Amino acid sequence: MSKFTKAGLGWGRSITLCAAVLGSMTANAELFNTGKVLATGGVSMVDGAGGGGITPWATITGYATRDGINGDLHYTYVFLPDYQLQSLGGAMGFWDRFELSYTQSILTTGGTYDTVGLVTDTLGADTGIEPFNTTITMDVYGAKVRVFGDAIYDSDNLIPQIAIGAFYKENKNEELLTTLHAEEADGWEYYIAATKIFFPFNTLFNYTLRYTDANQTGLTGFGGPNSDGAEFRSELSVGYLLRKDTVIGFEWTQHGENTHGSSVELTGLDVGTLQPVLELAGLGDVSHTLTQRESDWFDAFIAYFPNKNFSMTFAYANLGDIVITPDQHGFYLSLQASF
């Protein structure tokens, strides 16, 4: 609770700052800047920060150089066999030095969840799993500061652009998180990112180290039976610059095992009661079906920047085993509008 209040205060201050900046914007039109070269602002990653698809980069979002400020809005849609993830948010970049972001992720579930939800609902258990479209909503607030380096123009040394950042994530479906054995519904994540483009072979590299105890980026909570607090996890993006407006590449993010191997907690029900019903519903061995798993995430993407006001990213996402549903791979689309 105290954590929550602190975050609230921090964001109150940020909003005041935003208001101040917007106020002075009308006074000085030149503050607004779109001076970055096409595509070099990156796209919006799923947590709302500037970066790739699932990894925050050291680049500051938007098209402003150090001469001004700029921002963008994004909508991301991920279609997986048992889930649909939608993320809608906005971000501002200030003097190519720091960025603030907010995004709301809405994860709707289907398939296995509907079956489990139908059964548990029929038996009168409060699991947070509904008979249809169990939904998880999560607010993600982000901030990032570029510390030093120039990802683009430092072609005669190996020093990357370095940024540090943080996310505060607040998951709204606490009931479901209890069912899934997560310790917390909200959590902080901290990261350091290094980004560099090597123009002689048209390739961008990004490495991010994130300090977190999130389960499935926080969509299924933070911490769990196997967790002893936050840990460092690696993330990697490699992009090949195909044209000045097109980048292809892949990403990998390491995930934890906080709830890996633990079954879901079905309050007030012993598995003996549940087993025959679930078998009847075609779910077979209940202890196997209801065992949670978590895998690293991969994606392979193509990002297209027709102009500085709009970009589209298409990706194949392989998110592996998610909680009680295996082999979640599917399609990722992200649209970004810059202003």
Add this chain to the structure above:
Amino acid sequence: MKSFLRALTATAMLSFAAAPSFAQTGETATIPSLDSDVIEQWGGEEGIRNWVEGLFYYIMLDNRINHVFRDFGNIERQIFLNTQLEQMVLGAGTEYQGASMLAAHADLNITLTQFNAVVEAAYNSCERINLPYKACNQLIAALAPYKYDIVTK
């Protein structure tokens, strides 16, 4: 932070000072180095000159930056010297006879936004002369470190 950057700059300047003509602008040592056949990719010295003409065509059409070049004066000579510079940084063995990048831009108050506008003109010119994007990026890599000499505001 500032002192760290200053240390980096000082190191960079020292390594330049080691070269015999430190007042002059020399070839950039990119990491990794440019393709060995980069001059052929560019269509030789003639191809590089075509590109510079295209570059100035797009610069003079861009209201964000054309006044800077117009005020500097003698566009023909700027094209001539730029051709030498680009031929030199791509390794054609041409001697660059102009003022150093630092000296030439010292009083111009060039912003990063303006520098980026020239980079956009550079890509437009590459497309205009049908140069493949990856060949174009060889020159972008070779010119990129001049940002520190050119952008003073």
